[in-house]
Amino acid sequence: MSTSEHFENKTTPPQGGTDTSTAAADSKPSTAHDVTSRDVKIASWICFFAWTFAVYDFVLFGNLLPQLAASLGWSEAHSTEVNTWVTAGTALMAFAIGPLTDKIGRRKGILVAVAGAALASLLTATVGWVYGIAAGLGLVFLVVVRSIAGLGYAEQAINAAYLNEMFAHRYSDPAKARRRGLIYSLVQSGWPVGSVLAASSVYLLFPIGGWELCFAVAALPAVFILWAGRWLKESPQFRRRQEVDELRRAGHADEARERAVAYGISSEKQSSPITAVFRGKSLRPTLVIGSAFLLNWVGVLAFSILGTSLLTAESGKNISFDNALTILIVSNATAFLGYLFHGWLGDRIGRRNTIGLAWIVCSMCFFAMLQAPDGNYPLIVALYSAGLFFLIGPFSALLFFTGESFPVHTRATGSSLINASGQVGAIIGGVLITATLSAGQSWETATLWWGCLPILAAGLLVFAAPNVDPRTVRTD
Template identity: 60%
Template sequence: MNPNDHRAALADIQVTAQDVKFSTIVCFLAWTFAVYDFVLFANLLPVIAQDLGWTAAQTTGINTWVTIGTALVAFFVGPLVVDRMGRKSGIVIAVTGAALASGLTFVAGWMVGALGVLGLVLLILIRSLAGLGYAEQSINATYLNEMFSHVDRKNGGGASRGFIYSLVQSGWPVGSVIAAASIAILQPLGGWELCFIVGVFPAFIMMALGKKLKESPQFRARQLVTQWRSQGHTAEAEQLAREYHIGEETGVSPLKAAFSGESLRPTLTLSAAMLMNWLGILAFAFQGTLVLTSGKQVNFNDALTILIISNATGFLGYLFHGWLGDRIGRRNTIALGWFLAAFAFAGMLWAPNGSYGLVVALYSVGLFFLIGPYSALLFFNAESFPVETRATAGSFINALGQVGAILGGVLFTIHLSGLTQESAAELISSTWINAALIWGTVPILLSAALMLLARDVRPGRQS
């Protein structure tokens, strides 16, 4: 090998602390934009259902079909994009897909009423594209874990990487607050369809910023190792592989490798925990407006206010759990948070209807401990796998969250199937509360217990 070519290739791998700061900001914006579109549809469900005359069971049923499509799209991002085309490309594709879903939802909204069942199918297919936006969080976790690790290895840092990532993951409550605010402002002006227009513009911003991102050093190193091995430059390839903890090419697909060797235990435990927890996410985050309006008999505008307040609290939850995970370990932090979330939501559901202040307080505490641990979880996922399977395993686990949402949607639909728009308000309220208790709080408790079965990983481990 030409020494100059060798040095140039190695120089291309290097990233600076400034590169990492820029990547962190871009990932935060990408996740915020993706979340805006992803939660907008769920928050608007009560309005969409009323506008189109859906029953409670029809509403949850349609949302379930949307979730199925979302899961399929989110799953294929890891194996087909991030572990093959690169982390940088994955970020841009995910946000662009979310923006496309928003724009097309605006168009589909006008067609649902005119086309009947065909319009519903079109709406479900379009909303499935939101799976690209949902996949953004696992891409961010993989990408930033590798960027932080590279710089920490050179500078001897790493003690606060979880807290820094929590700032990125806090794009969830930020995006949720922006979504709720846009509903409050735009929906009275032009109907629910107008709210989705806002989600189109981030695509242009991310295309511009994405060109300036540096690719992950580990991904570039893996590309070089593969290239040099195929060219017969074995010594250089093995030296680089040792430096970046890259294993031998086995010919096994990343998905199959995620279910073997050291990856098997984290794949199984984290997937099961994610699946169970997302039943709770569906109940209290995505169907939060439905639980509050139908279950706790809060009017829609007050429900939006509660969402804004609770998501602002959730922002603090991300920072707290990111900080705590750096100190007591991410696995224990996640499990503790989810145990407390289940108790808070149970208290909120059992609180007397009309006790607005208590509902706000307990719902906010619940979201603080339900979504806050995700700032530790997504980073914990990335730390639990070798570079060869990291993005694929992360995408698989992430997609299992959507499977949990699908399961939750089916269970909610069955539980609510006896209700009609003419049912008594008291019957609707008690049925929704029972459904949220059984299919929301109990799965959150199970997810906390499952997290304790995962292999603990020392915070700041170099990967």
């Protein structure tokens, strides 16, 4: 029996009011909840749009931070300090959604993340009004609201866990398995697409209603995603793990073992996902990939999230705000191609190798950009675009690589923990950049030390992670 035939004869856990004892009585797996190729395609499209609109809101805050700071009378140092507190809240939310998703399922986790991001966008539009009542209250309100927006950022970790499992079910043949990275890169490319939408919306909406209107409009796409969520099906791997656990908890140990053997998973009681990610074979990817992710995000903060601040500051590249937005649109369009390229390359030379090599080249591109003369606009555009190509593009390989590195029991938790470590890196980067600017140093100096060097270190460190053959499919 081929691997794909083996999977087509698996079952999934009983739903809602199904009697567990009835399921236990029939130990032969059914195919009632297997997913089809059409289900996987629908899931991929929904995850793409969900991630795109989550990024739209997430990046919008960074793009509009200079305008929001000017409106509320903040200095450059104070605005980066506020962003650091927001990032801390984002990290907490990004991690919290992982264990929840391992408990309630990938489908519900995606919908929770979408709804949370939409709520945050809508409430951000009211920050100016709250700030007008009391500056201190408005500041706390902003931090809390933008922390909730961390659910949108967490979406990529949930998507990675979910699609990793869906792809394993439908693309189990080795020849097809080698296309999974490219397919996933199309979903993860929602980052540059969302970034372009954010920059474009600023062009269109900011002159009409200011930053408030931009955030209010950002909440609208969530209605479409929540409506489309009815067509999302839970992943077979999660349901099979859930079914075995339910049988075991109901006292049907023999039936649980039979199902577990048929599914190729363990029937033993599992430790909590939070504990399990720091044990056994999960420990090394947790520490290595998490640390590399953290270091890389110090650079992401400097060059992507705070990109407009770097480009427009007098001590940065001293480019007008409108021209800076043009650079963001062009460079993020280039980053879209970066996602496809690194997804394709990861299917061939391995995702770990792709990530490491790309980040090393990225650090070189941004270093060259910082050395470029401020008046050389074409050169700055070219180097900034190349930097984002090798900075953002590898995330299509990184998120899928993260999903491959953990079993189904801890996949969402492990992915979310690593994903949240990126926000910890952004916190560290925010503190370091704020301290550097407060000490009177330039944006160019700050981003050299706390952008280029951490990205280079991340590229070198990721080679210490366990490699995964892109032709293999993890089914546990």
